[in-house]
Amino acid sequence: MDFRLFNTSSTLKKQRTFCLFLCACLFILSSHSVHALEVITHPDNIDQLRQLEQQHNLASVFAMRTLYWPNGERIRVIVMPDDNPIHQRFVKENLHLFPHQLRRTWNRLTYTGTGQAPSTVDSAAEMLELVNQTKNAIGYIDNGESHE
Amino acid sequence: MVSLMNKFTLTSITFLCCLLFSVNNTMATENVSVPASSLESDDFKWADYKKPWMDDIQIHGFLSQGLFSTTGNNVYGKSKDSVSAGSTELGLNISYQALNNLSFAAQGLYRRAGESTGPEGTVSLDFAFIDYTFFRHSAGRFGVRAGRIKNPWGLYNETRDVAATHPTIFLPLAYFERSRALFVSMDGGQLYSDYDTNLGNFTFKFNLGLTNPADKELLAAITGNPNIQGDLTSDLSLLANLNYEIDNGKYVFAFSYANLALGYDGQALDPYKDLNARINSFMLSAQYNGERLSLTAEYALQWNQFSQLPDPFAPGSTFEISPVSEHWYVQAGYRILDNLQATLRYDSSTQDINDRKGIAFSQNPPFLPAQLMFTHDIVFGMRWDITPAWMLRAEYHRVHGSSTISAFDNPNLAQQVADWNIYALQLAYRF
Numbered sequence: 001m002d003f004r005l006f007n008t009s010s011t012l013k014k015q016r017t018f019c020l021f022l023c024a025c026l027f028i029l030s031s032h033s034v035h036a037l038e039v040i041t042h043p044d045n046i047d048q049l050r051q052l053e054q055q056h057n058l059a060s061v062f063a064m065r066t067l068y069w070p071n072g073e074r075i076r077v078i079v080m081p082d083d084n085p086i087h088q089r090f091v092k093e094n095l096h097l098f099p100h101q102l103r104r105t106w107n108r109l110t111y112t113g114t115g116q117a118p119s120t121v122d123s124a125a126e127m128l129e130l131v132n133q134t135k136n137a138i139g140y141i142d143n144g145e146s147h148e
Numbered sequence: 149m150v151s152l153m154n155k156f157t158l159t160s161i162t163f164l165c166c167l168l169f170s171v172n173n174t175m176a177t178e179n180v181s182v183p184a185s186s187l188e189s190d191d192f193k194w195a196d197y198k199k200p201w202m203d204d205i206q207i208h209g210f211l212s213q214g215l216f217s218t219t220g221n222n223v224y225g226k227s228k229d230s231v232s233a234g235s236t237e238l239g240l241n242i243s244y245q246a247l248n249n250l251s252f253a254a255q256g257l258y259r260r261a262g263e264s265t266g267p268e269g270t271v272s273l274d275f276a277f278i279d280y281t282f283f284r285h286s287a288g289r290f291g292v293r294a295g296r297i298k299n300p301w302g303l304y305n306e307t308r309d310v311a312a313t314h315p316t317i318f319l320p321l322a323y324f325e326r327s328r329a330l331f332v333s334m335d336g337g338q339l340y341s342d343y344d345t346n347l348g349n350f351t352f353k354f355n356l357g358l359t360n361p362a363d364k365e366l367l368a369a370i371t372g373n374p375n376i377q378g379d380l381t382s383d384l385s386l387l388a389n390l391n392y393e394i395d396n397g398k399y400v401f402a403f404s405y406a407n408l409a410l411g412y413d414g415q416a417l418d419p420y421k422d423l424n425a426r427i428n429s430f431m432l433s434a435q436y437n438g439e440r441l442s443l444t445a446e447y448a449l450q451w452n453q454f455s456q457l458p459d460p461f462a463p464g465s466t467f468e469i470s471p472v473s474e475h476w477y478v479q480a481g482y483r484i485l486d487n488l489q490a491t492l493r494y495d496s497s498t499q500d501i502n503d504r505k506g507i508a509f510s511q512n513p514p515f516l517p518a519q520l521m522f523t524h525d526i527v528f529g530m531r532w533d534i535t536p537a538w539m540l541r542a543e544y545h546r547v548h549g550s551s552t553i554s555a556f557d558n559p560n561l562a563q564q565v566a567d568w569n570i571y572a573l574q575l576a577y578r579f
Contacts, residue, residue, distance in 0.1 A: 055286055056286070059395075059396050060344060060349075060396065063396045063397070065342065065344060065349060065396075066344075067289075068248070068284070070286075072248070073248075074245070074248050076203055081536050082536040083486070083487065083535065083536055088486070095396075096395075097395070097396055097397075097398075098437070098438075098439050099486075100437065100483075101396060101397045101398065101437050102396075103536075104313070104397055104437070105396065105397055107307060107310065107312065107313045107578075108306065108307060108313070110206075110208045110241070110243075111208065111210065111239070111241065111255070111306075111307045111310045111313065112275065112298045112306045112307060113241060113243055113253025113254065113255060113275050113277065113279075113298075114253070114279070114293070114340075116206050116243055116245060116251075117206070117208070119203065134203070
């Protein structure tokens with residue numbers, strides 16, 4: 001109400017600039033999120049994922065060190081092959097790791113019998129389908145790609 | 149090279165390869181078939197029945213074949229001034245996550261390693277155990293494994309036969325093949341604990357049990373006598389490993405400790421019948437895994453005590469030796485491309501730190517060459533990961549000394565050469 005009193009031409013200009021800036025920010029954010037890689041989970045586990053992210057680094061989930069959802073169910077990790085560009089980007093950008101680091105950890109588990117490696121799918125479509133159908137599953141997709 | 153492999157070996161390798169690939173393909177098709185079947189109306193049944201099976205049971209395997217050509221001494225068969233294909237490793241494992249805190253795992257291993265296994269190779273149970281996690285919380289877990297368990301010795305021993313898990317064809321000298329039987333696995337129990345903190349992740353493993361030392365190579369190394377008839381036996385031994393990783397393996401630090409006890413099983417008149425050995429050893433490990441650059445260093449010191457060895461110059465009497473051996477290496481790896489890695493390593497192994505150059509050894513009976521007491525090795529290797537499953541690599545070694553080579557591939561100890569070269573090529577597959 002009161003702001004009209006101060007609505008001089010200079011403040012109007014400032015407001016307009018601010019609006020433009022906000023729009024620009026929103027645009028950058030939204031375009032960023034379109035092309036970002038996102039963690040996906042089985043529909044029943046969305047709340048569990050929120051809780052999990054508060055307690056743990058997602059990297060430890062994909063490194064098979066955090067093995068259980070907060071409710072005690074075992075996490076089913078699903079990934080794409082080491083040389084898949086989506087996998088490589090996800091590991092670097094979202095987990096802040098390198099694919100060879102994860103491979104080293106998974107190999108240790110697999111070939112000593114002390115743990116299990118994530119299940120592997122070959123494509124984004126398979127990833128989406130398998131995560132959607134597997135209770136307690138977690139995976140990732142390229143948001144940009146899935147909109148195409 | 150084919151002449152070194154007899155028909156049996158070739159057939160068995162071919163058979164196991166077929167098995168390996170067919171299992172892999174079955175897994176792959178199952179993977180695809182599950183989502184497809186779920187589109188049908190009976191998806192409920194399939195989703196409940198088939199998926200847990202697929203997710204909870206995993207089958208994995210690996211296969212590698214090496215080609216070697218050397219000057220001076222033999223590796224993996226007759227490689228000297230020739231080509232040997234005497235190293236084949238093939239493993240197949242299954243793991244079953246029965247409950248959230250209960251699992252089973254087993255791995256079979258077929259291995260050919262020059263004359264010490266013979267051309268037909270050996271088949272062994274590499275590990276087989278039950279794993280029970282009896283306590284877990286959000287930052288870690290505590291559990292026990294019982295059965296045959298791999299020994300967490302240094303960075304590479306647990307997966308020493310899986311080519312893809314180490315950067316060069318030949319493991320660093322600290323893991324030399326001659327003493328493989330000492331460290332490879334233990335029959336007994338393992339206590340384990342994982343603990344995650346903001347500063348990094350800790351893993352502790354403690355193995356207690358009997359090692360599997362009935363290996364002629366190890367016996368020949370201890371006694372210096374490849375013709376000995378009996379077998380080494382194990383007394384209660386322990387091995388512990390504390391592993392600390394920052395950023396999920398960007399930095400790895402480990403401390404390993406082993407206290408191993410050996411006895412001897414032979415005929416009543418066998419001069420070695422009272423032989424026993426006690427081995428105390430530790431290893432320090434450090435590794436950096438960057439995007440392109442990897443740096444690794446390990447240092448091991450080993451106190452050996454070999455008692456009741458028959459004195460060849462005074463029949464009926466025995467003697468004891470207690471050499472302290474030392475192994476260390478520094479290694480740098482660089483990923484030129486994501487799937488192409490170059491590795492350079494300087495590696496050193498000394499049988500007795502009180503006789504590093506083997507001078508005292510060579511001047512006393514049986515007057516064998518000094519180079520039997522040490523090995524220094526400069527390694528340059530290239531590794532190409534053709535696909536995530538297939539890998540091809542080549543390497544060159546400039547070796548000074550012969551302390552780590554097989555007495556079965558090089559039976560004339562007096563003629564082992566001090567300065568020699570190894571050229572090696574390896575093709576490996578894993579799934």
